[in-house]
Amino acid sequence: MDFKRDDGITRRMAILQQRAKMMRDHDFYFYNQPIEEVLGGSKVIVNGREMGMYASYSYLGLVGHPRINAAAKAAVDKFGTGTHGVRTLAGSLTLHSELEETIADFKHAEAAITYTSGYATNLTVISTLIGRGDYVISDKLNHASIVDGCMMSGAEFRRFKHNDMQDLERRLEQVPQGATALVIADAVFSMDGDVIDLPNVVALCRKYNAYLMMDEAHSVGVLGKTGRGIEEHFDMWGSVDIKMGTLSKTIPSVGGYVAGKRELIDYLRHASRAYIFSAALPPAQAAAANESFKVILDEPWRLEKLNANTQQFISGLKGMGFDTMLTTTAIVPVLCGTDERAYALTQACQRNDVFVLPVVSPAVPEGLARLRATVLASHEPGEIARAMDVIGKAGREIGIIK
Numbered sequence: 545m546d547f548k549r550d551d552g553i554t555r556r557m558a559i560l561q562q563r564a565k566m567m568r569d570h571d572f573y574f575y576n577q578p579i580e581e582v583l584g585g586s587k588v589i590v591n592g593r594e595m596g597m598y599a600s601y602s603y604l605g606l607v608g609h610p611r612i613n614a615a616a617k618a619a620v621d622k623f624g625t626g627t628h629g630v631r632t633l634a635g636s637l638t639l640h641s642e643l644e645e646t647i648a649d650f651k652h653a654e655a656a657i658t659y660t661s662g663y664a665t666n667l668t669v670i671s672t673l674i675g676r677g678d679y680v681i682s683d684k685l686n687h688a689s690i691v692d693g694c695m696m697s698g699a700e701f702r703r704f705k706h707n708d709m710q711d712l713e714r715r716l717e718q719v720p721q722g723a724t725a726l727v728i729a730d731a732v733f734s735m736d737g738d739v740i741d742l743p744n745v746v747a748l749c750r751k752y753n754a755y756l757m758m759d760e761a762h763s764v765g766v767l768g769k770t771g772r773g774i775e776e777h778f779d780m781w782g783s784v785d786i787k788m789g790t791l792s793k794t795i796p797s798v799g800g801y802v803a804g805k806r807e808l809i810d811y812l813r814h815a816s817r818a819y820i821f822s823a824a825l826p827p828a829q830a831a832a833a834n835e836s837f838k839v840i841l842d843e844p845w846r847l848e849k850l851n852a853n854t855q856q857f858i859s860g861l862k863g864m865g866f867d868t869m870l871t872t873t874a875i876v877p878v879l880c881g882t883d884e885r886a887y888a889l890t891q892a893c894q895r896n897d898v899f900v901l902p903v904v905s906p907a908v909p910e911g912l913a914r915l916r917a918t919v920l921a922s923h924e925p926g927e928i929a930r931a932m933d934v935i936g937k938a939g940r941e942i943g944i945i946k
């Protein structure tokens with residue numbers, strides 16, 4: 545069986561090998577680094593060194609929270625580690641309905657449904673709700689799972705310029721009379737940290753009779769007075785039809801959900817394939833997620849501290865001359881320009897125990913390579929100041945700032 549292959553798969557693997565090797569040779573390969581230990585909510589041990597964590601999505605610092613850990617352990621003692629298969633048959637536990645009620649309540653919705661990942665949630669929900677002959681209109685910077693869901697649906701897939709309401713209207717105008725249209729956007733954009741213009745998106749959806757879906761992966765626990773997300777932020781409760789989110793970021797578990805009207809959730813429960821053909825969330829993760837939503841409401845200081853930390857981090861970096869683009873949230877892009885500059889800045893930060901990661905092309909457009917730093921409620925102001933010193937000093941050496 546030892547013969548030389550020359551086909552598409554072999555070639556693609558070889559190209560990837562080459563690219564990764566080049567990065568390793570330059571000491572620019574930063575992916576898949578194993579974290580050996582998590583210390584509190586803001587530090588990790590990587591390669592034996594303690595580093596400040598600036599690449600986490602655990603915005604409220606809930607990873608390792610004693611109440612959440614205890615809920616997960618109790619669930620294991622009561623229900624074990626797995627389920628009995630899919631929810632529809634024997635997989636539904638009381639834990640799942642409790643979690644779904646908690647989510648519905650948190651999102652001020654009639655009902656909610658959970659899936660085993662946020663990625664799978666977008667795939668299955670979008671492709672269940674729309675199909676051939678329908679139109680789906682998606683922001684250009686939407687997450688890959690949305691893009692994949694749109695393509696899988698078979699609907700006409702149109703993209704509008706990032707957060708550009710004129711362009712969104714143009715796309716909506718192009719939908720034929722009587723056709724079903726769904727508009728989808730991230731609430732907080734995962735690479736840029738800016739917030740969708742919800743008031744205008746909602747007005748356009750109403751004008752053109754389109755459904756609206758929001759992906760709240762980076763807005764739950766981050767936006768709104770009590771962390772309930774985009775509708776609370778704009779004081780526009782009830783304006784989003786399909787409120788999607790993940791249980792893997794601010795909520796320190798795994799899984800995804802949709803909250804909305806009872807008919808919507810009932811329909812998804814009987815028609816979405818990731819619910820019908822894939823096993824239920826494990827007990828520990830369901831219980832951890834359920835407890836997390838309660839902790840967010842019981843400990844409002846976390847969101848207050850996140851807001852203060854975000855303010856400190858963004859204004860500090862801007863003050864040094866960095867371009868942080870349009871972010872107003874805990875996702876803070878530090879624009880570098882070329883991929884090489886982003887790698888160099890990452891390397892300098894990690895050598896000085898600031899754990900951040902670069903985002904380069906093709907994940908972002910050529911010339912917009914950046915650090916994608918995140919700030920957490922668990923960071924102390926002194927830690928943030930030190931991280932900014934490291935980023936600033938390296939930025940000057942590399943020539944990103946003066």
Ligand SMILES: *Cc1c(COP(=O)(O)O)cnc(C)c1O
Nearest residue numbers: 661662663687689734761790792
């Ligand atoms: C992370 C993310 C997802 C996927 O969620 P997982 O639970 O990690 O699968 C979906 N949408 C957005 C915007 C995300 O950032």
